[in-house]
Amino acid sequence: MRRLQRWLAVAFGGGLLICGPSAVAQNQATIKYWPQLEIGFPVPQAVLDLKPKPVKLRLYSAPPNGNFTKVGERATNDLQPIPNRLPGFQYTARGDGEEEFAVQLVYDDGTVSPTTEKLRADSRVIFDTRPPVVNVAASGQYGVEWNVQEENLETNGVRLECRWVNGDVNWFAVAKTRGNWTVRDSYTWTGLAKETRTLEARVAAKDKAGHETFSRIVRLPATDGTGGLQLEDLNPRPRSGDNGSLSATPRLGSGGGMNDDVPGQPQIVYVNNNNLTVKSKLNTVTRSGVKVVHLWAKNMTANPNAEWKLVKSQTCDIPYEQPNPSVEIPHVVTDDGRYGFIVIPESGAGKKDSDPRPNSLAQHLVEVDTKKPVVKVVNVTPTPGGATGTKVEIEWNADDRNLMPDPIVLEYADTKTAEKWTAISEQRLPNSRRYIWEVPEKTPYKFYVRVRATDKATNTGDDIYAKEVIIDLDKPSATIEYVKPTGGSAPNTSDKLPSKLPESTTPADTGTPGFTAPGLIPPAK
Numbered sequence: 001m002r003r004l005q006r007w008l009a010v011a012f013g014g015g016l017l018i019c020g021p022s023a024v025a026q027n028q029a030t031i032k033y034w035p036q037l038e039i040g041f042p043v044p045q046a047v048l049d050l051k052p053k054p055v056k057l058r059l060y061s062a063p064p065n066g067n068f069t070k071v072g073e074r075a076t077n078d079l080q081p082i083p084n085r086l087p088g089f090q091y092t093a094r095g096d097g098e099e100e101f102a103v104q105l106v107y108d109d110g111t112v113s114p115t116t117e118k119l120r121a122d123s124r125v126i127f128d129t130r131p132p133v134v135n136v137a138a139s140g141q142y143g144v145e146w147n148v149q150e151e152n153l154e155t156n157g158v159r160l161e162c163r164w165v166n167g168d169v170n171w172f173a174v175a176k177t178r179g180n181w182t183v184r185d186s187y188t189w190t191g192l193a194k195e196t197r198t199l200e201a202r203v204a205a206k207d208k209a210g211h212e213t214f215s216r217i218v219r220l221p222a223t224d225g226t227g228g229l230q231l232e233d234l235n236p237r238p239r240s241g242d243n244g245s246l247s248a249t250p251r252l253g254s255g256g257g258m259n260d261d262v263p264g265q266p267q268i269v270y271v272n273n274n275n276l277t278v279k280s281k282l283n284t285v286t287r288s289g290v291k292v293v294h295l296w297a298k299n300m301t302a303n304p305n306a307e308w309k310l311v312k313s314q315t316c317d318i319p320y321e322q323p324n325p326s327v328e329i330p331h332v333v334t335d336d337g338r339y340g341f342i343v344i345p346e347s348g349a350g351k352k353d354s355d356p357r358p359n360s361l362a363q364h365l366v367e368v369d370t371k372k373p374v375v376k377v378v379n380v381t382p383t384p385g386g387a388t389g390t391k392v393e394i395e396w397n398a399d400d401r402n403l404m405p406d407p408i409v410l411e412y413a414d415t416k417t418a419e420k421w422t423a424i425s426e427q428r429l430p431n432s433r434r435y436i437w438e439v440p441e442k443t444p445y446k447f448y449v450r451v452r453a454t455d456k457a458t459n460t461g462d463d464i465y466a467k468e469v470i471i472d473l474d475k476p477s478a479t480i481e482y483v484k485p486t487g488g489s490a491p492n493t494s495d496k497l498p499s500k501l502p503e504s505t506t507p508a509d510t511g512t513p514g515f516t517a518p519g520l521i522p523p524a525k
Contacts, residue, residue: 031124033152033208039125040082041089041101048076056106059089060119063323064098068119093127094324095281100124128152131211136203138222143188146203146215156180157206160187165198165219169429192220202405214405268365270402270456274333276366280343282318282325288348290318293327296344296356300365301337308342308356338367372461373400373407373453380449380465382439384473390439392471394424396463398431398453406430407454410437412447416464421450445472 041059057079059072072089074080079087093099100121105113114120132150139145148158158181161171174187183205192199199220206212278295292315296308311331318325333339340362346352378395394410406428411421424437431453447469452462 030122031126033126033128033210035209035211036129037093037095037127039091039093039127040080041091041103042082042086043076043079043088044086047105050105052107054105055108057089058104058106058112059091060102060104061091062100062102062121064100064124066100068100068102068116093125095326096127096129097324098124098126126152126209128207128209128211131213132157132205132207134203134205134213134215136201136215136218138218138220139186140188141221142190142192143186144201144203144218144220145186146184148183148203148205150183150205150207152207152209153183154206154208157208158183158185159204159206160185160201161204162189162199162201165200169425170427171202189220217405268338268367270367270369270458272368272370272457272459274368274370276331276333276368278329278331278341278343280327280329280345282327282345285318285320285322285325286347286349286351287320288351289320290316290325290327290345291348292316292346293329294344294346294352295329295331296342297331298340298362299333299335299337300340300362305358307358308340308360310355333368336368336370338365340365367402367457369400369402369455369457369459371400372459373398373403373455375451375453375461375463377449377451377463377465380467380469382469382471382473389441390471390473392437392439392449392469394435394437394449394451396433396451398433398451398461400453400455400459400461402455402457403431404428404454404456408432408435409452409454410435411450411452412443412469413450414444414447416448418448424449439471443471446470 043057047054047057054076056073056075058070060068061071062068071091074089080090082088082090101123102119102121104116104119107113132148132153134146134148136144136146144160146160150157160174160176160181162174163169163171176187181203189199201218201220203215204212205215280293282290292313294310295312295314297311298304298306298308312329314327314329316327318327327343327345329343341364342356342360342362344353344355374397376397378397379393380395381393383391383393396408398408400407408429408431410424410429412424413421425435429435449465449469450462451465452460454460
């Protein structure tokens with residue numbers, strides 16, 4: 001039995017976690033933070049090779065310190081394929097939060113190991129599909145302050161970054177004098193008072209599930225909005241999926257544009273699809289259960305002060321004390337734009353919150369953007385090589401209402417129809433509309449240039465410069481080795497001048513002061 005349990009393993013995409021014997025204490029089970037609701041549990045080949053061989057495997061799940069419930073059962077010869085891993089189980093969590101997992105082996109005689117009453121947590125998973133929320137604002141003319149909302153923040157997960165406008169492409173981390181940046185913190189660049197340049201600052205936050213959010217960019221010295229964060233930004237507010245709020249599908253991962261350029265607004269999800277799924281987590285279910293969920297919506301782009309509209313009332317049957325209750329409501333929007341949503345559940349006894357008023361805050365905001373950025377390569381100009389090497393100046397225009405902070409990718413290839421393009425810059429570039437490329441020595445002498453731009457909804461537009469770019473601009477040179485008559489042999493070159501002058505000779509006098517004619521030998525005396 002102990003030998004069998006030592007071989008049992010549960011694996012995640014980030015690495016293999018070996019499950020110990022069933023006697024392992026619950027608080028010692030390995031913890032894994034997972035960025036999505038879908039997860040794979042591969043089964044190592046060593047388990048399938050056990051003697052005697054189990055005929056089935058069962059996957060059990062439980063809330064923290066709760067009772068285990070069977071969530072999956074597969075025959076050992078009918079396991080599900082796990083991407084890039086061993087065969088095993090596919091599992092989908094009901095929502096964000098912590099779950100404990102255990103695996104049970106079933107033999108052909110009906111015996112199981114371990115027995116159900118002796119199941120212990122072999123691993124713990126904290127599902128976290130929601131990136132951090134970061135609010136930042138100017139504090140005085142030369143400083144910023146911020147507030148990060150994230151319950152699973154990575155150790156040292158807050159960074160303050162800055163760069164000069166129209167100067168640095170890369171962001172530079174600002175080190176704190178003592179300790180690490182905290183979720184509520186501030187910083188002031190005292191030397192900015194003596195500068196004529198403009199500084200850009202932003203705050204990044206990363207959680208343990210790997211989600212990373214970048215705040216809006218603040219420019220300093222600040223000319224307005226110098227009062228710092230507002231009260232609603234300093235007080236933690238419900239995040240996406242909490243307090244009856246919603247999350248839209250398709251779900252967006254790290255860097256998917258989960259922040260906006262205006263502090264204090266609800267969190268925004270950028271999507272490139274008109275078909276949405278509003279998922280509402282029910283935090284409270286009364287004794288009569290929940291029978292209807294009402295979805296209210298508003299086109300914030302058309303009129304943020306307009307009335308909320310009831311767009312759907314979806315019936316459901318959520319009983320009292322059902323674990324992790326939630327409701328998914330499909331909704332289709334007709335036009336691109338920013339939409340606000342509010343979900344109001346109704347109990348079996350007909351009790352619900354009041355209908356939202358025009359000034360009621362949205363629980364969640366979704367920016368629907370199905371249009372690609374418009375990109376045009378204006379000009380590509382090479383300059384001859386010199387001491388610093390060949391340079392190519394690339395100019396472009398890229399326009400979109402939701403461009404990413406650094407949306408531009410520059411590439412080259414030998415043909416316009418090439419499947420593989422090589423990046424000109426190692427990092428994405430801001431939409432500066434101009435870039436000077438110092439061409440590496442091994443770059444081909446002719447190629448085509450492509451510019452790509454991506455928006456926050458992951459739409460990508462591109463354009464290829466119409467003309468082939470030739471960077472070999474230098475003229476060849478040559479000297480005459482000899483002249484021979486047509487059809488004749490090469491002249492005798494045995495009395496060619498030596499490549500090095502004898503030490504006893506002196507340069508011939510050409511009649512020009514200061515000029516020496518190398519390679520000429522004076523006549524013998």
